[in-house]
Amino acid sequence: MPETALSFVGVTKTYSRSHLGRTTTTRGVEELSLELASGEIFGLLGLNGSGKTTTLKLALGLLRPSKGEVSVLGHPSGTAKALASMGYLPELPYFYPYLAPREVLTLYGRLSALPASSLPGKIDTTLEAVGLSRAADRRMAEFSKGMLQRVGLAQAILHDPTLLLLDEPVSGLDPLAIAEFRELLATLNAKGKTLVLSSHSISEVEKICHRAGILADGKLVRVISQTEWSGEPGRLEKLFVETVRPFANA
Amino acid sequence: MNPILILAAHTCREQLRNRSFQVAILFAGVILYMSLLLGALAAEQETRVLLDFGLGLSELLALALAVFGAATTVLKEIETKTIYLILTRPVPRFVYLLGRYCGLVLSTAAGLLAMAAVHLALLLVKGWAWQASYLLALTGILLKVAIAAALASFVALATTSVLSALTMIGIVWTLGHFAPELSFLARQSMKGPAAPILLAAAQLLPNLQLLNFRETIGTPAAPPLRAVLFGAAYAAAYSSICLALAYSWLRRKEF
Amino acid sequence: MGAAALSIAAAALLNAGASRAVAPSLPPLAGTKPQREYAVQTAGLAGAGMRRLAADLSFIQLMMYYGSPEGAVHAAHEEHEGPPTSHADTGHYRQMYPRAKSILELDPFFRYAVLFSAGALAFNLNRPEEALRLLEDASRGDPAYVRYKAYIAGIAFHRGGGTQETVLRTLTPALADPDCPVLIKHIVAFLNLRLGHREEAIRLYREILLSKDASYRGLAMGALRRLGAPIPEEAK
Numbered sequence: 001m002p003e004t005a006l007s008f009v010g011v012t013k014t015y016s017r018s019h020l021g022r023t024t025t026t027r028g029v030e031e032l033s034l035e036l037a038s039g040e041i042f043g044l045l046g047l048n049g050s051g052k053t054t055t056l057k058l059a060l061g062l063l064r065p066s067k068g069e070v071s072v073l074g075h076p077s078g079t080a081k082a083l084a085s086m087g088y089l090p091e092l093p094y095f096y097p098y099l100a101p102r103e104v105l106t107l108y109g110r111l112s113a114l115p116a117s118s119l120p121g122k123i124d125t126t127l128e129a130v131g132l133s134r135a136a137d138r139r140m141a142e143f144s145k146g147m148l149q150r151v152g153l154a155q156a157i158l159h160d161p162t163l164l165l166l167d168e169p170v171s172g173l174d175p176l177a178i179a180e181f182r183e184l185l186a187t188l189n190a191k192g193k194t195l196v197l198s199s200h201s202i203s204e205v206e207k208i209c210h211r212a213g214i215l216a217d218g219k220l221v222r223v224i225s226q227t228e229w230s231g232e233p234g235r236l237e238k239l240f241v242e243t244v245r246p247f248a249n250a
Numbered sequence: 251m252n253p254i255l256i257l258a259a260h261t262c263r264e265q266l267r268n269r270s271f272q273v274a275i276l277f278a279g280v281i282l283y284m285s286l287l288l289g290a291l292a293a294e295q296e297t298r299v300l301l302d303f304g305l306g307l308s309e310l311l312a313l314a315l316a317v318f319g320a321a322t323t324v325l326k327e328i329e330t331k332t333i334y335l336i337l338t339r340p341v342p343r344f345v346y347l348l349g350r351y352c353g354l355v356l357s358t359a360a361g362l363l364a365m366a367a368v369h370l371a372l373l374l375v376k377g378w379a380w381q382a383s384y385l386l387a388l389t390g391i392l393l394k395v396a397i398a399a400a401l402a403s404f405v406a407l408a409t410t411s412v413l414s415a416l417t418m419i420g421i422v423w424t425l426g427h428f429a430p431e432l433s434f435l436a437r438q439s440m441k442g443p444a445a446p447i448l449l450a451a452a453q454l455l456p457n458l459q460l461l462n463f464r465e466t467i468g469t470p471a472a473p474p475l476r477a478v479l480f481g482a483a484y485a486a487a488y489s490s491i492c493l494a495l496a497y498s499w500l501r502r503k504e505f
Numbered sequence: 506m507g508a509a510a511l512s513i514a515a516a517a518l519l520n521a522g523a524s525r526a527v528a529p530s531l532p533p534l535a536g537t538k539p540q541r542e543y544a545v546q547t548a549g550l551a552g553a554g555m556r557r558l559a560a561d562l563s564f565i566q567l568m569m570y571y572g573s574p575e576g577a578v579h580a581a582h583e584e585h586e587g588p589p590t591s592h593a594d595t596g597h598y599r600q601m602y603p604r605a606k607s608i609l610e611l612d613p614f615f616r617y618a619v620l621f622s623a624g625a626l627a628f629n630l631n632r633p634e635e636a637l638r639l640l641e642d643a644s645r646g647d648p649a650y651v652r653y654k655a656y657i658a659g660i661a662f663h664r665g666g667g668t669q670e671t672v673l674r675t676l677t678p679a680l681a682d683p684d685c686p687v688l689i690k691h692i693v694a695f696l697n698l699r700l701g702h703r704e705e706a707i708r709l710y711r712e713i714l715l716s717k718d719a720s721y722r723g724l725a726m727g728a729l730r731r732l733g734a735p736i737p738e739e740a741k
Binding site for chain 2: 508509512513515516517519520521523524526527529530531533534535536550551552553554555556557558561564565568569612613614617618647649650686687716717718719
Binding site for chain 1: 260341
């Protein structure tokens with residue numbers, strides 16, 4: 001397995017929008033350089049619009065860098081090889097409401113080229129891991145936000161990816177679900193998976209991540225190692241506030 | 251399993267479970283039944299009128315289902331972001347587009363067959379003598395609708411507007427059936443100011459009249475096998491051009 | 506931009522190839538004149554690729570016109586179109602020929618409509634010239650249908666003052682045709698009766714009783730009663 005799971009080298013992403021002949025550009029991320037080691041849990045922190053989701057989408061190939069390079073396990077982002085080893089949980093995931101979790105996982109499992117013979121067993125295991133066994137055959141139109149979040153995590157881990165990108169993973173979950181979620185992520189990490197969490201929940205990042213990067217105005221302004229906050233609850237929040245305040249007031 | 255087939259099966263199931271799809275088919279059944287009134291007005295020509303009306307209605311409803319599906323499926327998937335969960339798997343974008351398109355055509359074919367079953371039952375009850383060219387008429391309808399769905403996929407993606415796609419298809423559908431007339435008029439008024447527009451329309455728009463096998467059912471003008479095969483190849487090629495255009499847009503699209 | 510240019514070129518090539526490889530199955534409508542009253546209906550249906558259905562609806566409307574009281578229709582047309590301009594226009598149901606012609610332009614293979622209109626024009630409205638013009642046009646578009654020739658001959662005899670026997674002999678073979686309008690059957694039955702072929706006339710009137718056209722069923726019923734012939738149970 002390559003040492004580096006995810007790498008950004010001098011990545012800039014600008015969005016251009018044309019309206020009535022006038023083109024406006026917005027900066028998504030600027031000169032982002034970051035390397036994530038295999039087996040690491042990395043937290044992306046930042047205020048709204050700081051570039052967290054843009055960073056994840058660049059890794060997935062949903063966005064293309066205006067400048068610089070993004071690679072996943074040694075492959076350019078967005079390529080089939082890169083995507084085959086990635087799992088993604090979007091923020092507020094939405095699913096086809098007329099399908100049940102088992103049906104949607106069958107669809108995604110097939111699209112991830114999982115063998116047909118092992119797919120049903122794999123789906124059962126995954127549904128159990130995210131606590132959805134009892135609702136496996138219920139239409140998702142009836143699901144709460146938290147249950148949809150569990151389906152989101154299930155589809156992200158179903159194909160046993162090496163790199164997991166999770167956008168606001170605990171959003172909408174109750175405290176018990178958050179604790180279960182945390183346990184599950186720890187288990188996955190123990191199996192060697194690399195996890196990237198984009199989150200507003202600093203306490204979650206503090207509890208689970210090995211490193212955290214703070215984005216402000218599209219720039220990665222600080223990368224903090226766990227050693228800097230461990231042993232002092234609330235320390236990461238203090239560091240975060242201290243880092244982003246000048247940008248928020250600017 | 252091939253990802254195109256997986257996506258086609260998914261799209262087909264999505265369409266068949268769609269309430270609007272089911273209501274449209276039910277509606278078609280009711281209208282077909284009510285067409286008996288129109289047939290009665292035609293006295294001796296009852297079965298001919300029932301045949302023409304039923305095939306025409308089935309074609310329009312199949313067109314509506316396919317075009318609306320093509321115009322909304324991908325746009326809705328972009329809007330609800332469910333497309334993220336497909337495109338972040340090793341599924342090339344052209345595979346996604348082709349799978350969705352094939353599913354739409356398949357579900358439309360299923361809808362068309364359901365309508366044809368009701369229609370045929372009515373015709374046979376009314377004493378219509380079965381003609382194999384009925385199947386040819388259905389094939390022509392499906393080929394025309396397949397072209398319209400491919401074009402709708404492209405227009406919807408390029409304009410990100412369902413309304414634009416539906417309007418555009420309405421215009422193309424009409425002009426496409428007037429293809430021989432457009433060529434005729436372009437030749438007649440070759441020097442007039444309208445000539446370049448007519449000529450461009452005749453050369454670029456799909457020639458739907460080529461596939462209008464429904465119009466010559468049971469007549470000496472019914473197309474020979476060579477024309478049917480040519481029509482099928484034409485429909486496949488024209489749809490491929492539209493899908494290639496749609497793909498050229500989707501390939502560049504960022505989410 | 507490159508993909509768009511390539512696609513346009515491919516579509517143009519494909520259409521050029523198609524127009525060379527396959528001739529249109531129906532003659533273009535360009536240059537034809539649809540009935541003014543039904544222009545929108547006809548254009549709408551033809552635009553949806555439904556020329557046959559447009560022809561069907563026009564035929565239903567033609568039959569309704571032919572079955573409506575002449576005075577009301579005539580007055581409405583006078584108001585709409587001004588006074589008659591030709592000799593033929595002075596007859597009853599003067600819209601019969603233009604309507605039938607417009608149906609033929611929409612569907613050159615709508616044989617029943619042509620035969621019905623030609624029969625009405627020639628034998629009921631006494632305008633055989635219009636009937637012959639319609640049949641000759643129809644025959645040009647559908648040369649394989651030999652019955653048109655028989656009708657042309659029958660009407661030509663009728664116009665030239667030919668004997669009723671000749672007209673009957675020319676028209677009788679057409680009765681075997683599934684496209685033979687009930688109107689022609691009625692004329693043939695009538696001619697048979699005039700020529701003293703009572704049994705053949707009764708047989709034809711009984712056949713007419715099984716047709717779907719209520720007005721001709723009524724006429725046949727009346728004729729059978731006058732002849733004192735029994736009415737079949739299934740027709741009562």
